[in-house]
Amino acid sequence: MLSVRRVTKRFGAAVAVDDASLEVADETVAILGPSGCGKSTLLRVVAGLERPDRGTVHWDGDDITETPVHLRDFGLMFQSFALFPHRTVGQNVAFGLEMQGVDSEECRRRVDEALDWVGMEGFTDRRIDGLSGGEKQRVALARTLAPGPRLVMLDEPLGSLDRLIRDRLMSDIGQLLDETATPAIYVTHDHDEARSIADRIALMRSGRIVQVGTWEQLCTRPADEWVERFLGI
Amino acid sequence: MSTRAGRVALAIVPVGFIGYLFVYPVARILMMSVGEGFGDVLTSASTRSVVWFTLWQAAVSTLLTFVVAMPLTAVLSHFSFPGRSLIRAMVTVPFVLPTVVVGSAFVALGLSNSIWGILAAHVFFNVAVVVRTVGGVWSRLDRGVVEAARSLGASPLTAFVRTTLPILGPSIAAALSIVFLFTFTSFGVVLILGGLTYRTIEVQIYQEATTFLDLGAAGALAILQLVGVVGILWAYGRYQRTRSVGLELAAEARVLRPARSDTERAILWSVVFGTLGLLAAPLVVLVGRSFRGGLAGWEFLVDPGRLAITPGEAITNSLFFAVVGALIATVVGMAAASLISRGSTVVASSFDTVLMLPLGTSAVTIGFGFLVALDEPVDLRGSVLLVPLAHALVAVPFVVRATLPTLRAIRADLREAAAVLGASPRQVFRHVDLAIVARAAMVGAGFAAAVSLGEFGATSFIVRPNSVTIPTLIFRLLGRPGAVTFTGAMALSVILMLLTTALILSIDRLRAGELGEF
Incomplete structure (x- = not known):
């Protein structure tokens, strides 16, 4: 279980994350908030890409705040996808497995499996620069899931896609997270996405986590007027 | 190389290279001619x-x-x-x-x-x-x-x-x-x-x-x-x-x-x-x-008679200079390119212009400058490195052009993605930075070698009897009387053309889909 305890992160004078606490058990938690509210920074703190100024991050009770990013065994799917342009689709998906030292036969099998999950079988040898936005998104997702991380984080994974592809991928992602039974954090600014994918939603505003609960809980008992307006109740 | 010391170390190579081999000679030319x-x-x-x-x-x-x-x-x-x-x-x-x-x-x-x-x-x-x-x-x-x-x-x-x-x-x-x-x-x-x-x-x-x-x-x-x-x-x-x-x-x-x-x-x-x-x-x-007159021109290349420098020697010289010049140009050019890709925009763009100058200034000025200035403090004029250094100077901008777009394309998120997937900092450098730049570096080196093979303006100033290259020999042959010599010059030109074309076509294969400005 992931536990974020009273994390604060500043950039110069600006406070990106302000005393935020959050727990994620075997479930999908959405962090929902307007752009610039600190969602991505919080995600980067959990991933180990940013060090918090205050507060700690724990996994199953162990303090991992000082653990370097590459030893955390968390998966992070970047908003920009961050696919390696010098590697093929298959080599991108294989990267995490190679870092684990998985042997090449096993690696190939798991790459095929991961591409199969996202409906990209047969794309193994394709170059990244020939892919459409939706295809890149799927490869990025496969790359994140292939090594079997103990926590999956998705940063606005559907942000740059058009409506039609979004709807289809959204249900695919939800299904995949269920099937792999991996705890997940899903960052978004879109109510519909948060509502349809997440078990619980953490509402974030100006660096603070304002309220955490299921969609129904948020709607029936909004914490304040801002939550009410933001959710459009 | 995000540290200040690292950046300074990175800067010394190209700044020292351009400074000593280009800026200083031009200054000497200026001083000499004003009087x-x-x-x-x-x-x-x-x-x-x-x-x-x-x-x-x-x-x-x-x-x-x-x-x-x-x-x-x-x-x-x-x-x-x-x-x-x-x-x-x-x-x-x-x-x-x-x-x-x-x-x-x-x-x-x-x-x-x-x-x-x-x-x-x-x-x-x-x-x-x-x-x-x-x-x-x-x-x-x-x-x-x-x-x-x-x-x-x-x-x-x-x-x-x-x-x-x-x-x-x-x-x-x-x-x-x-x-x-x-x-x-x-x-x-x-x-x-x-x-x-x-x-x-x-x-x-x-x-x-x-x-x-x-x-x-x-x-x-x-x-x-x-x-x-x-x-x-x-x-x-x-x-x-x-x-x-x-x-x-x-x-x-x-x-x-x-x-x-x-x-x-x-x-x-x-x-x-x-x-x-x-x-x-x-x-x-x-x-x-x-091929006029049958194979006479080609036979001349093998057996040039009383020619002081044989075409064979010129070809050997040219290939040697191309390898050495390309190596120097690649090291200097890559250092310059990574400096430009990381520096602030003002520093980067002015440095970029300074680097482009040798390309535009004229190879003859470079050769002339070498001749005038490189006697002190370090006398390079007798060195076997003189010609490859001149070639490298002409080629550096090509290496920078070939590698800069790629270096700029290595975004921070690629390194982060690799780290999240379990790559240690050393593995990140190897699998992301080096892997991405390797091909571009080879393209740059190939361009530099092609530039060196064909370089004529600077070489014609600083060439010595023991360092005659293919282009300088062709020029000498063109200036001599005799039909066979002339046909020999044509044959040697064909060889140079084939060498350069082969090099460029292999670069083009490497470049398929690669970023680059040339």
Whole structure:
């Protein structure tokens, strides 16, 4: 279980994350908030890409705040996808497995499996620069899931896609997270996405986590007027 | 290398290299020439006529290059057809051919001692600049822009003049200034084809220094030319800053379409074959001329009789210099490129310009500077490294151009993605930074080797009997009497052409899909 305890992160004078606490058990938690509210920074703190100024991050009770990013065994799917342009689709998906030292036969099998999950079988040898936005998104997702991380984080994974592809991928992602039974954090600014994918939603505003609960809980008992307006109740 | 110390270490290599081999020699030239009647040289009648010739032949060459290149550029930017990328690659070949080979080819065509030979050779060289620079934007220009103009009531011509042309403006200006710069500082072609009649400033510098042994006059002309080059680069930079707009370029596959009607197909293929024919003719004649009198020219290469330097030695020298020069240029160029890609924009862009200077300044000035300045504090003039260092200096901008876009493309998120997937900092460097740059570095090294193989202007100043290269030997052979020697020069030109072409084609394979500005 992931536990974020009273994390604060500043950039110069600006406070990106302000005393935020959050727990994620075997479930999908959405962090929902307007752009610039600190969602991505919080995600980067959990991933180990940013060090918090205050507060700690724990996994199953162990303090991992000082653990370097590459030893955390968390998966992070970047908003920009961050696919390696010098590697093929298959080599991108294989990267995490190679870092684990998985042997090449096993690696190939798991790459095929991961591409199969996202409906990209047969794309193994394709170059990244020939892919459409939706295809890149799927490869990025496969790359994140292939090594079997103990926590999956998705940063606005559907942000740059058009409506039609979004709807289809959204249900695919939800299904995949269920099937792999991996705890997940899903960052978004879109109510519909948060509502349809997440078990619980953490509402974030100006660096603070304002309220955490299921969609129904948020709607029936909004914490304040801002939550009410933001959710459009 | 994010630390300050790391960046300083990174800076020492290119700054020291350019400083000692270029800035310092130019300063010495300036000091030397100012004392000796600087003004007299610049105002003399012969200087005036040389400057006038340099300017007008550059302007006419640039104009003619456009006239020849634009139809092909237009066709390549509209139609998809089998062999399109091959044709783009073939058009590039003349641009990378050594000037001496092109000079020989036009001599073989019987155009020596003629202004037409000079102009034709300049067009031959620079068609690729227009096709690649303008075509690179035009072939990826979203047709929606033109269609929007049409739907707002513009005729096809009006739509072209009011939308396409202004959008292409910056790239056309870029191509114009590059071609003008190249022809303004043209050396090998004019030296070989101009005879005693036609001289650019570049050729005049060479002749003042080597024939008349008037180093003061040569220096004054070198400074004059440097001022001209800086002026052209400045005007170009200013234009680009004020006029360039952020372009949303589409994928070529979405812009290009097959030729639909018979008329379109007729236009397409006549332009393609017409231009290719024009470009191929000199080379075909060159190869043919090397076989005149059977294999006599080729036998001459193997057994040159009483020639002081054999062609075999020249080939060995050239290959050795190409390897060493490419190595030096790659190390210096990559250090410079990573500095530029990480530095602040002001530092980066000014450093970028300083680096481009050797490319534009004229190879002759570089060779002249080596001759004048590299005796102290370190005497390099007797060193075996002198020629490769000069070649590296000319080649560094090519390495920077070839690697900079790739270095800029390594975004922070790629490193982060690798780290999240379990890569340690060392693995991140190996699998992301090194892996991405490796191919670009090889492309840069290949370009540097090609530049070295063909380099003539600087080499002709600093070459010694034991360091004669293929281009300098060809030039010597062209100047000797005798039919067999002449045919031998043609044969040696063919060898140089084949070496360079093989190198460039292997680079092109590496580059497939790679980022790069050339």
